[in-house]
Every structure is written in C-alpha cells, then in structure tokens.
Amino acid sequence: MIKKLLIIGFGSTMIGIGINGFILPLNIINGGFLGISLLLKYIFGFKTGITFIFLNIPVYMFAFKSDPGYFFNGVIGAICTGLMIELLVPLNGMFHLPIISSVIIGAMIIGSGVGVMLRHHISPGGMDLLALIIAKWSKVNVGVIMFAMDAVIIITGLFLLQDVKLFYSLIIVAIVGLLASLITSFRKEQIYID
Template sequence: MGIVQRVWVLLVGTLLLAIGLNGFLVPHGLMEGGALGISLIVHYVMGTKVGLTFLLISIPIFLLAWLTHRPFFYNGIHGMLISAIVIDMMAPLREIAFQLHIAPLTSAAIGGLLIGIGTGIMMSYGISIGGTDLLAQLVAKGLKTNSGLIILLFDIMIVMIGSSLITEVSLLLSLVTVLCVGLAISVIVFRKTTIQSKRVLQ
C-alpha cells in the first residue's frame, strides 16, 4: 500500500472513530472496550483528555510489542498517534451532541458502528490503533489462539469494570456499543478478505 493511500485510510478511519466516540459515546457517559474504554473511565473520573490518555496507556504496550513482535509495533504506531490527536481535536463535537438529544440506545449503537467501521477500515489495510487490542494480539500469539476472542474478552472485562466503578455508566448500553463495534469490524474485515481471495483465484 502506497503512502498516500495509507494516509487516506488513516484519516478516514480515525475520523469515524473520533466522531463515534465524541459525538455519541461521551455525551451519554457510555463505555467502549480496549484502551479507549480505559481512557473513557479515566476521563469520566478525572476529566482528562481521552486521546492523550489513550496515548499514555498505549506507550507501554507498544514498547512490549517492540521487544517481542515488531511487525505489530510497525502496523500500529501510526494509527495510535493519529487516533490520539484526532480524538482530542474532535472533542467539540460533544457540545453539538448534547443539543441534539439523541436517545442513549441509539447513541450506543451508532457510536459503536462508527468506531467499528473506522477501526475495521484501518484493520483491513493492516493498520492497527494499538492499545489493548495490540496487547490481545500479543497474548493470542503467545497462546496460539484467536485474537478476536481475546479482544472481545478484554473489551467485556473493561466495560464491566467501568460500569462498576462509575454508577452512571450503563453496562447494558455499553455492551451494545461493544457488540456493534465487533460486528462492524468483522463485516468489513471479512469483506476485504473475501475480495482479496477472489482476486487471487482470478
């Protein structure tokens, strides 16, 4: 993949992710999985910037990837940096979302789908945003198991912890978000893989 196409995929993917997060999840105090979910917990408790927190959480994981499996490091470093910047740049969307009065369930689903589509687009081109998804890939590689299963377990665990620490966070709505994220990623990555397979057969 050329550098122009890579930059384009990064920008589109991170923009969708940032819109889903700032426009739909944060205004309703909803959770997501992975390092983004941990960043949201810290944001809800301490008022920190979500993108900056995500960056700080991801750094140790990327150092681990550098030491143990560098392809994961190279595939994720750009996605992590750009995502952190764009998420905080798009924070003003929260004020607009407050005025729209979108129902929490609708926000949970739309936010999850946007995050999943953005992440799925990047993943289908070999780009990761890192975080605990990168950690899950490292764990799955060590255990020789499905990384998708490990990522899902991580996500559910983080959402459950967030909802137990912050009473205002709805566990049910946050699980809707996680499921929508996973569904969107699966569909996009599967579609990309299917198209590539057909091209090989031709």
C-alpha cells in the same frame, strides 16, 4: 505509504466522531484503551485522547519486541486516533438523540473506523494492537479477541462507576467487535478469491 496514511486518517477520524459525537455525551464507555481512557476522564477529568496515547506505551514496547511492523503501524494509528479524539471534542453535545440511537450510531461509526484500520493490519493502538498480535499467534478472529477484552473493561467500569447506563457499553462493544470481525473476515475471503 499514502494509502496507509489515508486509511489511518479515515479510521481515526471515524473513531473521533463516534467517541465525541455519540459516546462521550452519554457518559458511557467503549472497550479497549479507549474505554479505560473514558473511565479515567469520568473519574479524574483526564483528557481522553492524550490518556489513550500514554496508555499505549507498554503495548508499543511489547509489539516492538514481537513484531516491529505492528509496532510502527500501532504507533502511528494510536497517535492519530488520540489526536483526532482531541481535535473533534467540539462535537460533544452537538447531536441530541435518544440514548439507544446514539449508542448504535456511535458504535457503527467507531466500528467502521476500527475495522477498516484492522483490515489493513493498521491498529488504532492499544488493545486492538494486542488483539492483532494475539490473533496472529492463535488464529482466533481479531474481533472475537477484542470483544472478550472489552467485556472485561466494561464490567470493571460498572463496578467503579456503578451507573446502569454502562450496560449500553456492552452494545457498543458488540457492534464494534462485530463490524471489525466482518470487515477483517471480508478481507480474507477476498484474498482467497483472488
């Protein structure tokens, strides 16, 4: 249990740093419910972390019926992630980098946090939790499933906000998905070796 809490703490902190330090200042989005939360912040001014927690409720209900283990991990992961996003808001505007550098660094930090949590079957919540459940049923890599869902959200964001900067969001999604795939795949290889 202590190990699980440490992993959740590390993962949610990394996501909070990546979102607030590198993504939010550029007014671009991530994928999943984080991406939807960021869109709602840009359009209506909603708080990103709190919106993220509330968006997870339907997925929690679905996960509880299909796999209670994922449900409890998802609840803890999503609440901690939402809270860390809110706690780390002071990082917004702290780093002044070229947009491409900020996108790459932010995506790598977020991807590391998401990947480490998914590697231990702990979801940061939202669509990551849904992706874990779909991956379990379909045997498709969780990172591939996440990328497909995230691409749909970003395309929707492009239509709603009509800001060409959102094309950078595709880079974020690609890097986060790639890191999640690598980290979760590495875990499986380790199991086979042992």
